[in-house]
Amino acid sequence: MKKFWNWKKRVVNQENGQETEERILFMNGVIAEESWFDDDVTPALFKDELNAGTGDITLWINSPGGDCVAAAQIFNMLSEYPGKVTVKIDGLAASAASVIAMAGTEVWMSPVSMMMIHNPATIAWGDHTEMKKAMELLDAVKESIINAYVRKTGQSRAKLSHLMDAETWMDANKAVELGFADDILFQKEEQGDDSENGGSENNRTENGTGSSDSVMFSRRAxxxxxxxxxxxxxxxxxxxxxxxxxxxxxxxxxxxxxxxxxxxxxxxxxxxxxx
Incomplete structure (x- = not known):
């Protein structure tokens, strides 16, 4: 079995002088590259490691996506976790990885990161009855993915469906604008430095990203x-x-x-x- 996640712990000094342990989860590469569907070992292992500790979790994501079944289970596990889950996207959160990101209590994106959402895909073989079943399955999977996006963004199902149809790529600013992310990493620190140097807070936009420029790329367009x-x-x-x-x-x-x-x-x- 090839793991696509890795846990680390870091000691954090609080203002009151006490030390706490921060749990950091790195999710890199293809999600469930080998097997997750009909696999009793891998999901159980991830769940055991998730529940092996307590406290808040910082999840770093850099993944092109992968198995939507694995993403759905991880989304559920993180959503049920009693602590705060802060998602930080430092490279790419595409396809199934974007679904996992929606489980975060807060979602932060690097200024140079990207997020991509699209329709689920599968491989089917057989007669017209089997093809029809495959199409119905894809429709159902798409609706389940939209549930995660609606929960986080508050966007309408119709708009999210259209964005998935077009295979939409978003930079950090656009992801914040559409509600897929809450804020941009390193931005507040930079704005604080600007204020100390006489800079104006008016440079920040209403969504707090510090920039009014955003990019959304559609493969179909x-x-x-x-x-x-x-x-x-x-x-x-x-x-x-x-x-x-x-x-x-x-x-x-x-x-x-x-x-x-x-x-x-x-x-x-x-x-x-x-x-």
């Missing part, structure tokens, strides 16, 4: 934009038309450069299979 540009530049082949000599030729929307947008699209789709 980028793909559509690229295809529109290709069609505009190279032209799109259409139905065949006959010239004055009666010879059939493909209809092109713009100047014929030797390759149509359809040819390029087919080539790009072929290349994507190997990326």
């Amino acid at each position: 980028v793909n559509n934009s690229l295809m529109n540009k290709l069609e505009k530049h190279y032209g799109k082949t259409g139905k065949s038309v006959k010239d004055q000599a009666g010879i059939s030729a493909p209809k092109v929307n713009s100047v014929d450069t030797g390759r149509s947008a359809d040819d390029l699209r087919e080539r790009l789709n072929f290349i994507k299979k190997f990326i």
Whole structure:
């Protein structure tokens, strides 16, 4: 079994002079890279380690995602944990990892981190009945994931569904703006230094991020934009038309450069299979 999590402990000196022990959980890499579904050992091990101590937990996440069943169970375990769970995303919280992040009492993102949400995916084989079952399963899984996002963000199910359909990437500012995160790491310290140096607190926005700039990236929007540009530049082949000599030729929307947008699209789709 390959663990995708690691525990560490750190002694913290409080203002009253007492020492407390902080529990730190690192979650890196693919979630349940080997197996979690129908696995009685791995979930039980994670739960035992989670409940082996007491006190607040700081969870650092840098993961591209993975098994949605594993993410759901970890989300439930962290949500039921009696102590405070502070999630800190220092690199990437994508796909299933973003679901785990929603279990945090507070969610903080590094200024250079990203969060990505998208629709669940699976592999299916069989006749049309089996394909229909797979589609129904994916719909159900998507609804369960939306439950976690609604709980944290307060956004409507329709909006969250649209963001998942588009495979949406968010920087820290956008994640805070949409409610996926509560604040940005290191930001308050920087603002405090600016104030001491005569800086203005007006530089901070209402959501406390210290910046009004935010970025949200949609794979679908980028793909559509690229295809529109290709069609505009190279032209799109259409139905065949006959010239004055009666010879059939493909209809092109713009100047014929030797390759149509359809040819390029087919080539790009072929290349994507190997990326």
